[in-house]
Amino acid sequence: MTQQKPRRIAVIGRDGQLALALNRGLSEAGHEVIILSRPLVDLSCPNTVRDAIIASSPEIVVNAAAYTAVDKAEDEPDLARAVNADGAGAAAAAAAEIGAPIIHFSTDYVFDGSASRPYDENDPTGPLGVYGQSKLDGERMVSAANSRHVILRTAWVCSPDGTNFVKTMLRLAAERPRLRVVDDQRGSPTFADDLAAVVLQIIPRIGAQSATEHAFGIFHVASSGETTWCQFARAIMVGAQQRGAPHVPIDGITTADYPTKARRPAYSVLSTEKLRRVHGVRLPHWEAALSGCLDQLIGPIPLKPPTSLNDI
Numbered sequence: 212m213t214q215q216k217p218r219r220i221a222v223i224g225r226d227g228q229l230a231l232a233l234n235r236g237l238s239e240a241g242h243e244v245i246i247l248s249r250p251l252v253d254l255s256c257p258n259t260v261r262d263a264i265i266a267s268s269p270e271i272v273v274n275a276a277a278y279t280a281v282d283k284a285e286d287e288p289d290l291a292r293a294v295n296a297d298g299a300g301a302a303a304a305a306a307a308e309i310g311a312p313i314i315h316f317s318t319d320y321v322f323d324g325s326a327s328r329p330y331d332e333n334d335p336t337g338p339l340g341v342y343g344q345s346k347l348d349g350e351r352m353v354s355a356a357n358s359r360h361v362i363l364r365t366a367w368v369c370s371p372d373g374t375n376f377v378k379t380m381l382r383l384a385a386e387r388p389r390l391r392v393v394d395d396q397r398g399s400p401t402f403a404d405d406l407a408a409v410v411l412q413i414i415p416r417i418g419a420q421s422a423t424e425h426a427f428g429i430f431h432v433a434s435s436g437e438t439t440w441c442q443f444a445r446a447i448m449v450g451a452q453q454r455g456a457p458h459v460p461i462d463g464i465t466t467a468d469y470p471t472k473a474r475r476p477a478y479s480v481l482s483t484e485k486l487r488r489v490h491g492v493r494l495p496h497w498e499a500a501l502s503g504c505l506d507q508l509i510g511p512i513p514l515k516p517p518t519s520l521n522d523i
Contacts, residue, residue, distance in 0.1 A: 215415050221245040221269035223252065223260070223302055224276035228373040228403045229316060233275050236407035242414075245269055248276070254298025255290060264305035271418055272306040272313045273410060274299055274353075277346070281320070282472040284342040295345035300352030303360060312359035312417045312427070314410055319366035319398060319433075321347040324476025329437075331482040332364075332429045340473035350429065361413060362429045363406070366479055367443075370403035371507040376440070380447045381508065385457040394441035394463030398479045399433040402500040406432060409492050416490060425489055431481035434497035439463075446501060454509040 220237055224230030225248035237244045245267045252263045254276055264272060278284060278294040299315055306313040320343035321336045338344040353360050369375040383390055409432050416426050438446070441463040448458040466475070487493045494500070506512075 215240055215242070215411070216418075217241045217243060218270045218414065218418055219243045219245065219268070220414070221247055221264060221267050221272045223247045223254070223272070223274045225249075226373070227275060227277075227279075228368055228370040228375060229406060230275040231372045232370060232403035232407040233273060233410060236404070236411055240411055254295075254302070255293040257297055257301030260298055260301045261305040261308075264302065265309060268309055269306075269311055271414060272302060272311055274302050274313065274315045277316065279342070281340065281342045281475075284345065285340060285472045288341045288345070291341050291345040292348060295342075296348035296352050299349035300356050303353040303356035307357035307359070312361065313353065313357050314361045314363065314413065314417075315349070315353045316406075317350050317362050317364045317429075318343065318346045319364060319479035319481055320476060321350070321364065322476055322479055324396075324478045326478055329480040329482035330431070332431060332485055339476060342473060354429075359417065359427055361417060361427055363409070363432045364429065364481060365401050365406060365431075366433045366481055367398045367400045368403055368406070369400055369501075369504060371504055372403070376400070376443065377447055377501070377504055378508070380444050381451060381456065384448065384451060384459045387459060389460050389462065390444065391462045391464045391468070392441040392444040393466055393469050394439045395465050396475055396477055396479075397437055397439050399435070399437050399481065400443055400497040400501065401433045401494065402497075402504055404503075405434065405494045405500055409486075409490075409494070412492050413490055430486045430489070431483050432486055432492070432494065433481045433483060434494045434500055435483075436496045436498065437480045438497065443497075443501075446498060447505070450502060450505040451509065453512045454505060455513070456509045
């Protein structure tokens with residue numbers, strides 16, 4: 212990667228998957244990272260967000276914090292909106308006040324899942340639950356508060372850190388003889404380190420005063436390829452088996468077999484063509500990214516010793 216001009220970057224969030232990957236990646240790239248997190252900075256209390264951003268005076272703000280408890284949001288709509296909409300809007304407004312652009316993360320859950328081809332940025336939105344609606348409201352508030360915004364809609368985020376589907380499957384495989392996973396919801400597993408790499412590539416394009424208008428707006432960012440939760444789980448088990456870790460059979464079930472308080476979109480594959488066209492970024496295939504994640508969680512696949520001189 213080309214050496215970037217070091218910049219002063221405020222990251223909202225500290226312990227989430229995305230925040231951890233961003234803080235690590237930005238620091239390794241030589242940027243000065245200002246971590247804004249609770250209890251001093253709380254997105255549900257917009258004044259704390261504004262005060263912290265104004266005081267730290269960053270060149271760029273990255274909002275990597277959110278209320279992400281999809282089912283719990285149905286019972287806490289006010290809190291979900293306060294964090295995902297009001298707090299995000301306050302961060303964008305504070306960034307605008309000091310002349311800084313903002314990078315804000317959103318979700319595939321802004322769509323209703325009725326499509327049969329990858330969603331692009333201009334497709335109609337239609338969240339099925341409180342979480343998706345709060346994130347959509349956040350997009351609108353960020354857009355209105357700061358014209359120099361990059362909103363990155365992503366999906367099915369996983370990483371070696373925090374709590375996520377990959378780590379849950381590995382844990383359950385060590386506890387149960389067989390697992391049942393939904394097989395009629397399609398999307399693209401996306402990994403936090405890859406998202407951090409996207410941010411690193413976007414920063415120099417939006418941080419310059421000469422940044423053009425087309426560099427800003429809403430972009431979809433997700434791994435290449437698509438799968439179902441069940442197929443994703445089976446790939447995790449294959450990877451675990453290759454690395455000598457516990458693995459179990461996975462049975463596919465329907466969404467109706469696994470009812471949840473919040474409805475999920477049945478199809479939320481995102482087209483990333485705009486991101487490639489404008490910023491020259493394309494994420495790796497989800498299977499390759501999963502392999503890298505498992506390497507970190509379990510270890511690399513052991514090399515097989517040669518069976519004869521012809522194999523050397």
